Amino acid sequence: MKPRVLAIGIAIFLFGLSAAVPAGAAEARPWLCRDKPVFSSDHAMRFEAARQDGRWLLLLMTFDAMGGHDGFTIVESQDLSSTVPNRGGQLPAGRYFAVAQYLQGGEWICPGYAQKSPIYKPNQVASICYDEESAGCAVKLIVSPVPSGAGASSNPSTGH
Numbered sequence: 175m176k177p178r179v180l181a182i183g184i185a186i187f188l189f190g191l192s193a194a195v196p197a198g199a200a201e202a203r204p205w206l207c208r209d210k211p212v213f214s215s216d217h218a219m220r221f222e223a224a225r226q227d228g229r230w231l232l233l234l235m236t237f238d239a240m241g242g243h244d245g246f247t248i249v250e251s252q253d254l255s256s257t258v259p260n261r262g263g264q265l266p267a268g269r270y271f272a273v274a275q276y277l278q279g280g281e282w283i284c285p286g287y288a289q290k291s292p293i294y295k296p297n298q299v300a301s302i303c304y305d306e307e308s309a310g311c312a313v314k315l316i317v318s319p320v321p322s323g324a325g326a327s328s329n330p331s332t333g334h
Contacts, residue, residue, distance in 0.1 A: 200280060200281050200282060201282070202231050202233060202251075202275050202282035203243070203282065204233040204235060204246070204248065204273035204275060204284075205235065205242070205243040205244045205245075205246035206244075206284065207273045207275070207284035207285070207288070208284065209273075209284075209285070209287075209288035209289075210235070210246075210271040210272065210273055210288070211271070211272050211288055211289070211290040211300070211302045212269060212270065212271050212272070212290075213269075213270055213272065213290070213299050213300035213302075213317050214268065214269035214270065214299075215267055215268075215299050215317075215319060216267050217267050217319050217320065218264060218265065218266055218267055218319070218320040219264065219265045219267070219299055219317050219318065219319060219320060220262060220263070220264045220265070220317070220318055220319075220320050221234070221262055221263060221264075221265065221315060221316065221317045221318075222260065222261070222262040222315070222316050222318075223252055223254060223260065223261050223262065223274070223313060223314070223315045223316075224254075224260045224313070224314050225254040225260070225312065225313050226311065226312050226313070227312060228276050228277070228306070228312055229254070229255060229276060229277040230254040230274050230275065230276050230277070230304070230312065230313050231251065231252070231253055231254065231274065231275050231276075231277070231282060232250075232251070232252040232254060232261070232272070232273075232274045232313065232315065233248050233250070233251050233252075233272070233273045233274070233275065234248070234249055234250040234251075234265065234270045234271070234272055235247060235248050235249060235270065235271045235272075235273070236249050236268060236269065236270060236271070237269070237271060246271065249265075249270070250263060250265065254274075254313060264320060265317075272300075272302055272315055273285075273288070274288070274304035274313040274315070276306055276312070283306075285304040285305060285306060285312075285313075286305065286306055286307040286308065287303070287304065287305040287306075287307065287308055287309055287310065288302065288303075288304050289302065289303050289309070290302045291303065297318055297319065298316060298317065298318050299317040299318060299319060300315070300316070300317040301314070301315070301316055301317075302314070302315040302317075303315075
């Protein structure tokens with residue numbers, strides 16, 4: 175391979191990495207968070223996350239003792255930035271661990287509060303609130319079953 179072609183390839187790769195993480199922000203590491211609420215379903219699910227304030231990142235993970243970081247593998251990441259406070263998508267049937275981290279001083283911080291609420295609605299799989307320090311709801315994650323026949327083959331908000 176010619177040195178110029180290799181240099182261009184490396185530059186494109188590095189640019190792609192820099193675009194994936196906000197300027198000056200460290201990589202999010204949700205597997206290190208102590209509280210990782212879990213939800214599961216034998217059927218496809220859809221999720222919606224709404225942010226009240228601040229810069230948050232929603233990360234959904236699966237667990238396999240042989241894979242990922244400490245066994246956790248990120249399968250979905252949603253940036254809940256100030257321009258897009260509400261995000262969502264679809265997930266195939268399975269068991270997921272959900273973490274929302276907030277940006278502070280260039281670092282993604284685990285929330286001090288992550289609580290799964292009791293389900294009172296028959297059309298919900300999970301309702302989870304996250305907040306920086308106390309029992310609040312700066313980010314709310316709602317997980318619902320996908321209506322029969324709708325499938326979970328694509329994620330309309332991210333193209334996955």
